[in-house]
Amino acid sequence: MSLISTLARAEAVAAGRAAPMATVRHRHLARQPMVLVPLTTAGEVGAPLGALVGTVREEPRLLVVPQPRDRDLRFAFLAELAGAVLPYLESYADEVEIEPATRAREEAEVCADAPQLIVPNSAAVAYVRLLGRSTRFRRTAEEDPDTPFPVPARVPLLGRWLTHYGERARTPGSSLLLAMTDLLTRHWATGQSNLEDQHLGALLAWIDPPDGMTGPSAARRAESARGADGLLLCPPAGPATDPAFDNTRLAPAMKRYDAARDSAAEQAIRELVASQLRPTWDAVWHGLDLLDALPSGGHVEERWKRDRWSYTGHRDRVRAGEPPQPRRDDAIAAAAKLAGRETAQVRLEAGEALDDPLVMAGRRLAGEAFAGEVAEVEMAYSEGKIPKPRPLVTVLTGDRPHLDPDGKLFRALPGGKTQGGVFAGWAGPGAAVVRLVNGMGRGREPEPGSVPEKGDRVCWTLFEHAPRGGAELPDPEDTPWTHGGPPATAGADGPDPVTPEDVL
Amino acid sequence: MGDATLSRVNDTRDLRERLAVLRGPDVAPRAMDARALAALAANPGCRRRALMDAAGVDKGAVAQALGSPAPFGQSQFAFARGHAFEARVKAEGYAELLRLLHAEQSEAAVPDLSAPGPEGRVARTRIALEEATAAGRWALLDHPLLKLDVAGSPAYLEPDAVAVRPDGSWMVVEVKSFPILDGSADSVKVGAAARQAAVYVLALERLGVGQPSHEVLLVCPKDFSNLPTAQLVDVRKQLSVTRRQLARLTRIEEIAAALPDGTTFDPRQADEGRLHEAVESVPAAYAPECLATCELAFHCRDRARGCGAVETLGRGVRGELGSLTTVEQVLAAALGEAGDPADPAVDALRRAAELRAEALQCR
Numbered sequence: 001m002s003l004i005s006t007l008a009r010a011e012a013v014a015a016g017r018a019a020p021m022a023t024v025r026h027r028h029l030a031r032q033p034m035v036l037v038p039l040t041t042a043g044e045v046g047a048p049l050g051a052l053v054g055t056v057r058e059e060p061r062l063l064v065v066p067q068p069r070d071r072d073l074r075f076a077f078l079a080e081l082a083g084a085v086l087p088y089l090e091s092y093a094d095e096v097e098i099e100p101a102t103r104a105r106e107e108a109e110v111c112a113d114a115p116q117l118i119v120p121n122s123a124a125v126a127y128v129r130l131l132g133r134s135t136r137f138r139r140t141a142e143e144d145p146d147t148p149f150p151v152p153a154r155v156p157l158l159g160r161w162l163t164h165y166g167e168r169a170r171t172p173g174s175s176l177l178l179a180m181t182d183l184l185t186r187h188w189a190t191g192q193s194n195l196e197d198q199h200l201g202a203l204l205a206w207i208d209p210p211d212g213m214t215g216p217s218a219a220r221r222a223e224s225a226r227g228a229d230g231l232l233l234c235p236p237a238g239p240a241t242d243p244a245f246d247n248t249r250l251a252p253a254m255k256r257y258d259a260a261r262d263s264a265a266e267q268a269i270r271e272l273v274a275s276q277l278r279p280t281w282d283a284v285w286h287g288l289d290l291l292d293a294l295p296s297g298g299h300v301e302e303r304w305k306r307d308r309w310s311y312t313g314h315r316d317r318v319r320a321g322e323p324p325q326p327r328r329d330d331a332i333a334a335a336a337k338l339a340g341r342e343t344a345q346v347r348l349e350a351g352e353a354l355d356d357p358l359v360m361a362g363r364r365l366a367g368e369a370f371a372g373e374v375a376e377v378e379m380a381y382s383e384g385k386i387p388k389p390r391p392l393v394t395v396l397t398g399d400r401p402h403l404d405p406d407g408k409l410f411r412a413l414p415g416g417k418t419q420g421g422v423f424a425g426w427a428g429p430g431a432a433v434v435r436l437v438n439g440m441g442r443g444r445e446p447e448p449g450s451v452p453e454k455g456d457r458v459c460w461t462l463f464e465h466a467p468r469g470g471a472e473l474p475d476p477e478d479t480p481w482t483h484g485g486p487p488a489t490a491g492a493d494g495p496d497p498v499t500p501e502d503v504l
Numbered sequence: 505m506g507d508a509t510l511s512r513v514n515d516t517r518d519l520r521e522r523l524a525v526l527r528g529p530d531v532a533p534r535a536m537d538a539r540a541l542a543a544l545a546a547n548p549g550c551r552r553r554a555l556m557d558a559a560g561v562d563k564g565a566v567a568q569a570l571g572s573p574a575p576f577g578q579s580q581f582a583f584a585r586g587h588a589f590e591a592r593v594k595a596e597g598y599a600e601l602l603r604l605l606h607a608e609q610s611e612a613a614v615p616d617l618s619a620p621g622p623e624g625r626v627a628r629t630r631i632a633l634e635e636a637t638a639a640g641r642w643a644l645l646d647h648p649l650l651k652l653d654v655a656g657s658p659a660y661l662e663p664d665a666v667a668v669r670p671d672g673s674w675m676v677v678e679v680k681s682f683p684i685l686d687g688s689a690d691s692v693k694v695g696a697a698a699r700q701a702a703v704y705v706l707a708l709e710r711l712g713v714g715q716p717s718h719e720v721l722l723v724c725p726k727d728f729s730n731l732p733t734a735q736l737v738d739v740r741k742q743l744s745v746t747r748r749q750l751a752r753l754t755r756i757e758e759i760a761a762a763l764p765d766g767t768t769f770d771p772r773q774a775d776e777g778r779l780h781e782a783v784e785s786v787p788a789a790y791a792p793e794c795l796a797t798c799e800l801a802f803h804c805r806d807r808a809r810g811c812g813a814v815e816t817l818g819r820g821v822r823g824e825l826g827s828l829t830t831v832e833q834v835l836a837a838a839l840g841e842a843g844d845p846a847d848p849a850v851d852a853l854r855r856a857a858e859l860r861a862e863a864l865q866c867r
Contacts, residue, residue, distance in 0.1 A: 003824050004856045009817045010834045013809075020864065043582030045683045046728050133685065134728050193792035193818040216809070224575060224802065246579035327686045361859035365852070398858075496727055 004362045008189035016214035018188040018207040023358050025294035027183055028175040028304035030116035033288070034088050035060075037120055037280045038127050039273060040239040041068040042246055046134045048077055049241065049250075050273040052281045053084045060281050066257050066269045071149060078135060079152035086154060089115045089161050093315045114176060114304075114311035117165055118288065120200050120237035120280050121181040127239045128177060129166030135159030136324040137495040147495070160324050164314045167325070171341050173303045173348035176311065180287045181237075187294065191215060199223055200283050201234035208290060235276040237283065245276060299351030306344075326493050331484025332476050343469030350465050354412055360459065364399045371459035372397030374452045375431060389446045393434045394427050395458055401432070402462070409434055409460045413450070418465045434460060519657065519757050523559035526760070528770025533560025536659035541652070542699040543797035545749040549789035551759050553798060556786075558657040558756045561769045563799035569771035569779055572806060574799035586681040590664065593679050593723055593732045598644055601677065604723060604734035605642075605667055612642035617649070622660045625649035630711060636668040637714050643668040650707035657756050663704040667721070676704045676720040684724045684733050694737065697722055702742035706750075718743060759786060791819040825849050 011019040032055050039049040050064040061084050065077045096109040119125055136159030141150035165177040185197050190206035197203050201222030206215040213221075222234040231249070232242050241250070249272050257265040329337065352359045353369065363369040376394040381387035409421040419439030427433050440446035452458050479485025527533055536557050544553055556563055564574050593600050602608050615632040619625045629648040636643035645666040652659050665677040678701045682693045701720040708716035719736045726733035767782045768774055774782060783803070790808040792815075794801040808816045812830040815822060826849035828834050837843030838857035843850035 003852055004860060006814075006817060006821050006824065007834070007838055007853060007856050007860060009821075010814075010831045010838070013812070013817075013831045014835055023863065041581055042579035043585030043681055045685075045725075130685075191817070193816065195792045195795060195818075224573070241579070243577035243579040243582075246581055247577075251580055357863035358860065361856075361863040365856050365859050400855075497729070 002362055002366070004365055005189055009191055012189050012206065012215070013191035016191070016216060017209055018190045018215060020187070020358065021185075021189045022187045022294070022352075022356050024297040024356050025291055026186060026297050026300065026352050026355065027173075027178060027291075028116070028296075028300050028307070029288065029291060030113070033116040033118045034085065035118045035281065035284050035288075036085070036124075036128070037237070037277050037284065038124055038131070038239050039241055039277060040127060042240060042243065044068060046130050047074065048131070050077075050270075050277060051081065052274075052277045053081065055088060057285045060278075062270065062274050062277070064266075064270045064273045066266045067254060075149075075151050075155070078131075078155045078158065082152075082154040082158035085117075086158055086161065091115070092311065096312075109312070110305075111308050111312045111315065114308045116175060117177045118284060119177070119179055120284055121198060122179045123198075124237070124239055125166065125169050125177060125179050128162050129169075132159045132162030132164075132166050133327075136163055137327075137493060139495050156324065157318070160318065161314070163325050164310075167337075168307070168310050170337075171310075172345040173351070174307050174310070174344070175304060176307045180284050183291055184287055187291065190219075192219065196223075200237040200280065200287075204283055204286055204290075208286070234279055237280040238277075241276055245272075297352065297355035299355050303348070303351065324493070332473075332479055335484070336473055339469060339473060343467065346463075346467040346469070350461075350463055350467060353461065353463075354465060360461075363461065363463075364401075367400055367402040368463055369459060369461040370395070370397045370399035370401040370432065371457065372399070372430075372432075374454050374456045374458060376427075377451060377454060380435070387444065389436070389440050389444065389451075391436050391440075391446065391451050392424060393421075393436060393452055393458075395432050395434060395460070397430055397432060401460075403432065407462065408464075409462060410465050411458060411460050412465060413439060419450070421460065432460075519760065522760050523657065523756075526555070526559040526763075526767065526769055527561050528768060528773055531560075531562065531770055531772075534562050536560070536654065538661050538663075538700045538703040541654060541659060541661070541703045541750075542696070542746070544654075544753070545699070545703075545746045546797070547789060547791060547794065548749040548752045550794075552783065552786040552788035552800070552804070554753055555756060555759045556769060556800075558654065559769070565771050566769055566779065566783065567799045567803055569776060570783065570800075570803050571776070572800075572802035575795060575802060582681070589681040589725060589730065589732075590679045592730060594646065594665075598646075600732045601644065601665065601667075601723070602642070604721065604732060605669075605675075605677075607642045607667075607669075610642045610670075612644050613639065614644050614646060617645060617647070622649060622651075626651045626660070630713070633666070633668065633674065633708075633711065634713055637672045637674075640672065641670050650704065650711075652703070652707040652710060654750060654753065654756075661704055661707050663701075664723075666704075666708070672714065674708055674714055674716045676701050676708070676716065677723060678704075678720055679723045679732075682724060683727060684735060685727055689724060689735075694722070698737050698739050699742045699746065701737070702739040702746045705739060705743055706746055791815055793819060825853075828853075 005021065008019045008021055034053065034055045037052045039051065041047045041049045047068040048065055049068055050062070052060040052062055054060045063077055063080050063084070065073050067073055092111055092113055092115050095112045097112050099108045099110050101107040119128060135151065135155050138151040138156050138159065139147040140153050140156065141147070142153065168174050169177040181198055181200050181203055184203050184207060188207045190197055190203060192202070192206065199222065202219035205218035205222045209215050209218040225233045227233055231245055235242055235245065253265070253269050253272055257269055353363050360369060364371060372395045374393055375396045378392040380390050380392050382390045403423045405423065405425070407423045409423055411419045411421065413419050417439060420437045421434040422437055424433040424435045436451060440450040477486050540557050544557060547553065567574050598612065598614065602612055613636060615636065617625060617628050617632060619628040626649050629645065629650060632645055632648070645668070647662055647664065648666050650661045650663070652661055663676050664679045667675045667677055669675065678697050680693065680697050682690055705716045705718065705720065718740045719738050721734050722737045723732050723734045725731065763785055767785060769779065769782055771779060788804045790804040790813070794804060805816060812832050814825055814829060814831060814834060825834060826847060828837055828849060833842065834853065837850045838853040840854055845851055
């Protein structure tokens, strides 16, 4: 944790409610996101217990597995989930924009918007990934009539989409699949630790406590208050359920269901599971309201466009009939993914700092940027046949940037472009001299407005504004065998072997 | 018998009596298991936990009586699943387990370890280990009982199994019901299992009669099936951490000696006020990590928050704040009301507060 966020947490303790960590919203929120709240069975990996899913707050769709150990019921749940999620995911596939050709690529189409999934917490993101893994290699009866335990149609497709969303969520700044706890902790600091922030109810209690309550007391209530029936007033956001709920309610209800196998017993379990899901469903929408109230950051749209590309890419792979994503990435795919994520990380850090003075404050404290008033501008020119303007700008700052001689500096221009500079030395204590090197047009005289004037406030960063990442990786065909290439001819991964008692 | 030995025997008896008083006269002691030891080793500065665990106090009941019940429990589904999986691993004469040990071709001896009382079982385990090692062939000890001295009081530990190999080396087997999916498992769970297994290896080492392997066999379900698969886990690091942390634990008798006479943690004897006092008389070292491992965590957190301790914001926070230990001090330093400006932590906080205020202003 950085010092500035520790300070924000201390402020939150003193104020009894969360302190802002951002002045703008740094993640894209779709106009119509799909909220998914999954629950799983304790101890049984990937045996779902139920879910609430939907795009309308008032109309969650309840899916329940009355006996999670029963494979047929589990498959029915997955088919229902596919029926709820796939139409939403596919509804964005056909509306496209044409992206004009650039030097690097030909003209291409990109989906005009993309579907967005919101889950309660990061454990639910991992669960989405797990559901994807457990279903994408399954076979349907149409694909393979001899397959034992075929799954209903569309379940493997659901698995591929969930896998794609789960993988994309690992890219910093991406917004296709978001966890509400991550969203909220990005924008607010509570007066508790990171670990406690993973509890969605407690986190919301700090950010927006109910009337008449302070953050800490409301959080305490969300964490541990139990009703007369011994159940938590605010059930955990999942995917794991409260053990007391499992032991005192769910287990007896399941026993009754196993004995009777009738709709009354099933209805009882549905109601129980719904009682655990509904508070989390409401909490997620509450969080969305809070985030919606923040203005969107300037670089959010650009990052969302990359998400749209990602969505479009997967749509194309599905349409082309490519096999499901492999169990493990090969070396080439893994290297490409890692490089992409590293680039996304630095790009995200730069974008957030430029969009948000509060984030920039953290970078300034870390010595990676400085802001101040222009004290003097001295015109100078480069040596050479055609002299170019290289004005020297003296900035008075109280910041303590870690400046190296001739170190590169960057400044955002009002039009959205970036101007480069070079650190020319200290003219006095707190007076940094920057030589402007570009962004002034092609003429002998700089274009108006491109050179700051005396009295202007400027903010220079030591980091690039649009970092490109490292050197380009070679094509798979040109990758030497020492580095995992060229691509293997081996076929796609087959389905998991099934055993009579497998849990998914 | 020399004087020193005699006094040690007396001390041990005194301590045992003292701990029995702390626990309550007719309360059965809770066994200190490897999970508790691993948690203690993760927070060796906590005298409260060390003493209460050594005395076998039911911390859950104490927390309940103090009005801050434990935040966790175990679901019977998880419990049933864990048992079913272990039974499956050990079914048909340990066939699966032997396969995972690459010993399916050999006959393995499975000595009977039953004996009355924990000391009897510990002795039986020791003899069985010695015999199996001398025999020079595979042997499986199903739920042996080991004893480990923790800060001057004994803890009894029960690994899922210990395998003795023909070369005489011993291997701890840990059966867990979380899956190994595509060759990898949840790192948090593997870490917890490794810390727990390290405690068993340590207890085997302290027997001083054989060579426990520093790799343990972690047996888990494969992917989404019920089929067992296994992975060797190197626990050398966890072993040395546990060894060092256990050595750092303050001697239990020292902690107990510092308590006022008549102190007891028995919720049936002491009313809430007295129990509160008793718990407060032993210093705790709260960190948010305790919430996942200690029944008293909510109580300690309330106390830590009450004093404004910065640890409640995260364990790492202390490092960057230097001598500032409370939230109040941090804010006073940040606002320039207190603190020595020459202190780098105070200086950085002041600049952070200025920058933060400036950024929030232009909102």
